[in-house]
Amino acid sequence: MAVFEGTFTRDPSLFRFAIVIARFNDLVTEKLLSGCQDCLKRHGIDINPQGTQVDYIWVPGCFEVPMVARQMAISRRYDGVICLGAVIRGQTPHFDYVAAEAAKGIAAAAFQTGVPVIFGILTADNMTQALERAGIKSNHGWNYALNALEMASLMQQFGDRTNSPTLPTFQDISGTTPVLPVSAEKATVQESEYPEQTS
Numbered sequence: 001m002a003v004f005e006g007t008f009t010r011d012p013s014l015f016r017f018a019i020v021i022a023r024f025n026d027l028v029t030e031k032l033l034s035g036c037q038d039c040l041k042r043h044g045i046d047i048n049p050q051g052t053q054v055d056y057i058w059v060p061g062c063f064e065v066p067m068v069a070r071q072m073a074i075s076r077r078y079d080g081v082i083c084l085g086a087v088i089r090g091q092t093p094h095f096d097y098v099a100a101e102a103a104k105g106i107a108a109a110a111f112q113t114g115v116p117v118i119f120g121i122l123t124a125d126n127m128t129q130a131l132e133r134a135g136i137k138s139n140h141g142w143n144y145a146l147n148a149l150e151m152a153s154l155m156q157q158f159g160d161r162t163n164s165p166t167l168p169t170f171q172d173i174s175g176t177t178p179v180l181p182v183s184a185e186k187a188t189v190q191e192s193e194y195p196e197q198t199s
Helices: 026-042 062-074 094-113 127-133 140-156
Strands: 017-020 054-059 082-086 119-125
Touching: 017 026, 017 062, 017 140, 026 054, 026 082, 026 119, 026 127, 026 140, 054 062, 054 082, 054 127, 062 094, 062 119, 082 094, 094 140, 119 127, 119 140
Parallel strands: 017 054, 017 082, 082 119
Antiparallel strands: none
16 A cells, blocks of 8 residues: 655646635735745745746635635646635624635535645634734744645645546536536536436
8 A cells, every 4th residue: 555645845846826815804814925925935936926836816805715716726727726814703793604604615616626725714713813823923824835735746646637537517407508617618528427326
């Protein structure tokens, strides 16, 4: 039997990442992004937005992060997608809904695409806690980037991402017209690959 684990010794020029950042609570998320970039740069990744290794996508808030992360993963252009955001508890249940849906959506994006999608959403009771985790005491953005590097390395050991299983098409209500997500033109499968199940 074999042992598989990610390493940090692979050629960094082979990796491409997308970083999806929530603009809400940008005092925190910009610090997370800075820590994330620092880690990637120190591991040999070109973090220049004009370069070829990292794309940056800003969204309004954490609730919007999973949808965009999934689109990035579906495109098969990236070895990993890093999601950055901060949800801070207030006096209403809003925190619980946003944090829970962001977590579920990010997990689903990874499960559905087979691309590592890193959960980098800070959930804190107050701004002080969030800032402590975004650079005052330590910067979790560094850890999120490290997780992405390790997972990208690990998944490469299971084969080239361009040959990874593609996503099934979905049909509209009438059952006749194939419907694909945006940027998923290459993510189609033949019907024969999914034989009907018999009970």
